[in-house]
Amino acid sequence: MGRYPLCGRLFCGCGQRFVPGCSTASGREYVSLCGCRLWPLDAAAIEQRVYAYATCGASASGFSASPALVAAVLGQFDERIEVGGTLDDIRFMPPT
Numbered sequence: 001m002g003r004y005p006l007c008g009r010l011f012c013g014c015g016q017r018f019v020p021g022c023s024t025a026s027g028r029e030y031v032s033l034c035g036c037r038l039w040p041l042d043a044a045a046i047e048q049r050v051y052a053y054a055t056c057g058a059s060a061s062g063f064s065a066s067p068a069l070v071a072a073v074l075g076q077f078d079e080r081i082e083v084g085g086t087l088d089d090i091r092f093m094p095p096t
């Protein structure tokens, strides 16, 4: 699961789970099968945002953490992540 640390915790606004995909030039992305989104989520972009949230904005001035550190932080992140229409429309929902 190292290459997709958010697998299983990313959800579309409709409740559909995102699954790993790899059809773009960037190589890594999360896709939803519900059809709400026209494009898949760029994995690095969403992981960067979740990492910033998980570390309370520690990386707000720049994304310089090593991939291994990011993977470790995201691997321990246990909140449900709902993604709306854009990457800036993300809601974090603590586990109940």
Ligand SMILES: [Zn+2]
Residues within 6 Å of the ligand: 012, 013, 014, 015, 016, 032, 034, 035, 036, 037
């Ligand atoms: Zn959906």
